[in-house]
Amino acid sequence: MLGTPAYMSPEQAQARWDEVDARSDLWSIGATLQTLSTGRIVHEGANPTLLLISAATRPARAFREIWPDAPASLAALVDRALAFVLGNRLASPQLAAVQADFIARHYAVRGTPAAQA
Numbered sequence: 001m002l003g004t005p006a007y008m009s010p011e012q013a014q015a016r017w018d019e020v021d022a023r024s025d026l027w028s029i030g031a032t033l034q035t036l037s038t039g040r041i042v043h044e045g046a047n048p049t050l051l052l053i054s055a056a057t058r059p060a061r062a063f064r065e066i067w068p069d070a071p072a073s074l075a076a077l078v079d080r081a082l083a084f085v086l087g088n089r090l091a092s093p094q095l096a097a098v099q100a101d102f103i104a105r106h107y108a109v110r111g112t113p114a115a116q117a
Contacts, residue, residue, distance in 0.1 A: 003028070005045070005048045005049075005051035005052040005055060006031070006035075006041045006042065006043070006051055006055075007028045007031045007032060007041075007042075008028070008051075008052065008055045009023075009024040009027035009028060009055070009086075010027075010055060010056055010084055010086075011024055011086060012024055012055075013052050013053075013055035013056035014056045019086055022092065022093055023086055023089040023090065023091070024086075025093070026081050026089060026090045026093065026096055027081060027082060027083075027089060029081060029096065030060075030077070030078050030080075030081025030082040031060075031081075031082065033074075033077070033078050033081070034060075034063060034066070034078050034082070037063075037067060037070065037074065037078070038063075038066045038067045040066055042055070042060045042061075042082060043055055043058060043060070058084075059082075059083075059084035060079075060082040060084070062075075062079055063075040063078040063079050063082075071103065073099070073102060073103050074103050076099075077090075077096070077099045077100065077103065081096065
């Protein structure tokens with residue numbers, strides 16, 4: 001196993017190594033953004049094995065289901081990064097960086113659920 005189950009993309013969790021690429025890393029960045037913003041990891045599980053099974057078999061919940069008042073652009077970025085189907089994910093780190101920069105410049109996210117916990 002390569003990676004931390006809570007931040008592992010579906011293709012990593014399924015050991016489809018020929019499909020692991022930069023989009024897999026973007027999935028992990030999306031998972032990190034979700035955790036930092038909401039205080040919740042993408043999938044729930046009582047132990048690493050159950051987290052791995054969830055990562056391999058279940059799409060992430062929509063970001064706004066977890067944080068209904070999230071800025072729309074942040075929710076769109078996280079949802080796109082966490083797309084279960086590899087082809088539906090952000091295509092490049094450069095695109096993710098541009099979107100993240102826009103969010104950082106236009107929103108103060110101090111009122112996030114994670115900040116209030």
